[in-house]
Amino acid sequence: MVDQSTAAPAAPANASADAPASSIGISIRKLYKIFGPTPDQFLERVQNGMTKQVLRDEHGHVLGLRDINIDMPAGGIQVVMGLSGSGKSTLIRHINRLIEPTSGEVIAGESDVVKMNHSELLRFRREKTAMVFQKFALFPHYTILENAEYGLEVQGVPTKQRRERSMKWLERVGLKGYEDNYPNQLSGGMQQRVGLARALSNDAPILLMDEAFSALDPLIRSDMQSVLLDLQQEIGKTIVFITHDLDEALRLGDKIAILRDGEVVQQGTGQQIVLKPADDYIESFVRDVNRGRVIRSRTLMQPGARIEGPDVDPSLVIEEVARLLSAENMEAANVVTAKGKHLGVLTMSDVIGAMVPPNPDSENQGEAATAANL
Template structure:
């Protein structure tokens, strides 16, 4: 099994990044810095503001989700990470290396060894079977055949496709094709995984399955995963941290819980209205203080437990109150079922 790769070397840091599409784009950065909007830039100069002053830190080994509606700049942003797009201004640092300053050879090595991509439309080679699609990246790198196959077989099995090695893409469902896409990316053994709407073409239930596969895999692979989606539920489920883009700007970034509990503006508040809060909010955000002198409850739950999980624990135990404990098992708060349920349905702010 690959060594966990949670480290600073694979963290991604985006600094003051601007992208303007159009002739002589660099000449327009100052205007945008001075406040010209995307609409004005387009009307007055016919240029498209793709990204404006993006500053994001993606810790190595975490899943970082970029969320936004169509045209908000998600693909433009992720394509800067492996420099499929050159910025108009700004820095893209991976560890200490600035991707923007790499020469062609450095860039080729970086793309090949540091990053792997999973695409929305799967992008499998139709004339190659599952195994041959999965080894493709290693084959290009000139890795010996035995090692290609050994590595590919491990990931094919890990994504649940054992027995399908000889099938061709047109013999597989969309969900299975995307499992091949994932196995192929993992076989490359790159520490950074770039996923642009990778699950968006899948039916809802298959999509949830793939999210589970990814979360499960991530516990062992600990890659830096940049995951793009326009689906807030998917963003909140997958992301250790989430950035929300609108018109090329980051309007909020934080944990799923930060965003649901403290939406930065009405636009985001409107989005999070429909979110399943029970799956996002954790006990320490809504717990009550310990009652002096009261007996701790028999049901104990870690502060990181979600409201949904806590409600299930209580129901299974036939209890209505639980003790919230920290990593050392010390009680730090309490919650009863009533409070859990109200936090699921109403904004917790002001409770």
């Protein structure tokens, strides 16, 4: 069964506490995309359950997206992940309408992008969204500074102003001193920093990142993830991040939506997905996840009065709690907010139990033993 249920939205963990008032949320409702010469002819049949295979084999059309419903938090990072062909890149291109939907709504703030006329859509793309691509998409004959300020040049921003803004972001992503170089003189990771600086220079409230770090080596990729998280604390953009990598999704995402064959299989926080996978498909994704780096203190804490032990923040991952308790030779910690409010108690035994995923064979053996004793 497709699980598109969502809990009440929490404050984005990666967003700045003082996210800009210009941050806008995105709500995708009943979105369908059928590729082919006459998609409208098959929309009702797809809505009534026609399979992707039947649509392709018998009617020569391809189902890109089926009934997508996702609320993306303003000022947070929404990750959309899935394997190749799942529809994730198709989905992100509906947000700025690089792909026209067959049916549905894409609400950005108060506006439905699907209903925008040409001039409204052009203004939306230039002023409200910026995009970072997997293959960098830099102009080889432009300097790094010229690449970074390109979006502002298209908007008609005066030269002095756009260069000041672009230099600010080049410096912020660690490229000060490289502004007169050309892209082929930079490494892949440095080129992607240029793409990020170009997107941030536009100061758009929505940042779309399509497999932005997938072409990078693992260490450089991890470094770019850290750069993005650090920047998000400062800028509080609404970021939609596409990836096929669960570890990247769990590290970056305030919310995660997992797609398969153009449909949302499960969505929620990283913890919700790791702890309660919706089906075997999701289970296969999360089986080898380091749970200690995903599950947070507030998830495991139990009600109880303050005890002797260290204080930990409710957002602290349990791997760090275990390290702290081991270093202080303590058996439990108090979960306390930044303002000192006591929320509960977290024990080392609970932490260790949560870090070790359940063994399906053990569960089956236990069930069999129970049945035998009935």
